[in-house]
Amino acid sequence: DIQMTQSPSSLSASVGDRVTITCRASQGISHYLAWFQQKPGKAPKSLIYAASSLQSGVPSKFSGSGSGTDFTLTISSLQPEDFATYYCQQYNSYPPTFGHGTKVEIK
């Protein structure tokens, strides 16, 4: 199985900060990577698919980049509603696998 390593596992940031989360695949996955946001007690929400394509309705402050093994999710200006846990997922090969998550907390 492809291992997805997210870093950091948690971070503290202030409103207005630019935040970057990274995800590294144990082998190449082309651009078959998605990013999700999950708030406590809620279902995850898709933010990015195909590494850099913004899901419909998702604000442009979220952006994704990368291909092959190294990927990033960037939030350009953190807002109170962005404090959540973020997951990456590869869907290049079976089984699809998720990163362990990055919890973004208020500083």
Added chain:
Amino acid sequence: QVQLVQSGAEVKKPGASVKVSCKASGYTFTTYDISWVRQAPGQGLEWVGWISAYSGNTNYAQKLQGRVTMTTDASTSTAHMELRSLRSDDTAVYYCTRDLSSSYWGQGTLVTVSS
């Protein structure tokens, strides 16, 4: 708009079976596959399996092979996931999602396995 609405929470005893449903709306059901993902309490996301809503082809997580069955009913735009021989470590919120990239998620169904 695309919606995936799942059945309600279940409490089962070890060794029992559970069947979770996921009703899709807002798109042509057979055009997109359905994936199932679970999340144990306080833990991360784990892929359970996938079914083609067009052909019925399936692919299951190896650790659940033999205990899980996924089906779809195009007439009602509903997907089902059945998990048998339940164990305590099957306790989780089970989500249905649209396609392998999980572009849309159901609200989740809590399955609790407890004696």
